[in-house]
Amino acid sequence: xxxxxxxxxLTKLILKDALVELIETKSINEISITELxxxxxxxxxxxYKYYSSPQELLRELTKEFINTILEKVRGIEDVDRxxxxxxxxxxxxRAFCIVVLAMDEDSGAQKYLISSLRNAFLGGDNESSKVHxxxxxxxxxxxxxxxxxxxxxxVLTGFQEDSVFIAKIxxxxxxxxxxxxxxxxx
Numbered sequence: 001x002x003x004x005x006x007x008x009x010l011t012k013l014i015l016k017d018a019l020v021e022l023i024e025t026k027s028i029n030e031i032s033i034t035e036l037x038x039x040x041x042x043x044x045x046x047x048y049k050y051y052s053s054p055q056e057l058l059r060e061l062t063k064e065f066i067n068t069i070l071e072k073v074r075g076i077e078d079v080d081r082x083x084x085x086x087x088x089x090x091x092x093x094r095a096f097c098i099v100v101l102a103m104d105e106d107s108g109a110q111k112y113l114i115s116s117l118r119n120a121f122l123g124g125d126n127e128s129s130k131v132h133x134x135x136x137x138x139x140x141x142x143x144x145x146x147x148x149x150x151x152x153x154x155v156l157t158g159f160q161e162d163s164v165f166i167a168k169i170x171x172x173x174x175x176x177x178x179x180x181x182x183x184x185x186x
Contacts, residue, residue: 012050014040016061019054023099028058062100062109065093066116080171083147087163090155101152114144139181143174 001009018040022031031054037044051057069089073082090097100109147170154166 008050011042011046012060014042015047015051015057019057019061020095020099023058023103024095028054028103058109059112061096062112063116065089065096066113070116079174080167083167083170084164087151087167090151091159091163094155094159097155101155110148114148135181135185139177143177146170146173 015036018036019031022036022039033044033047033054036054036057037047040047051060069086072085072089076082076085100113103109150166150170150173154161
């Protein structure tokens with residue numbers, strides 16, 4: 001990595017840290033580029049080299065977070081292990097996760113998180129999806145939104161339980177739903 005690449009990476013990191021800090025006290029739509037740049041001690045022209053808005057910066061942060069998780073779970077089939085990795089990444093990125101999960105459920109960040117997981121594990125909403133088993137998609141959505149609620153509660157109540165416990169709880173519910181589905185479709 002050359003000096004210019006390192007400088008760009010550092011500038012983006014400073015902007016991302018400043019955004020997370022600002023979002024802790026106000027909504028993404030209330031943050032101006034001027035305020036963000038002042039907080040990051042970066043010129044507006046530098047901000048515009050990389051982003052058009054604070055929302056675009058948040059989308060990039062969210063995308064990086066999801067891609068890190070997807071890369072770490074690639075090839076792993078053990079649901080317990082996948083959930084443990086997800087919970088560990090949430091702990092490593094606790095400030096970001098607190099901010100995103102405290103946002104309105106209709107925020108782009110939460111929608112992106114859920115749709116990315118759906119696309120990774122189901123193949124999206126199109127006809128070429130990986131799974132066409134009757135009831136599976138419904139069970140999948142029940143599990144995803146249920147896991148989202150458990151994780152959101154865990155994050156917003158201050159990580160009172162350890163990540164292994166949260167992963168086991170979610171996995172228990174996932175297995176229960178799948179087992180129930182199997183008895184229904186027989």
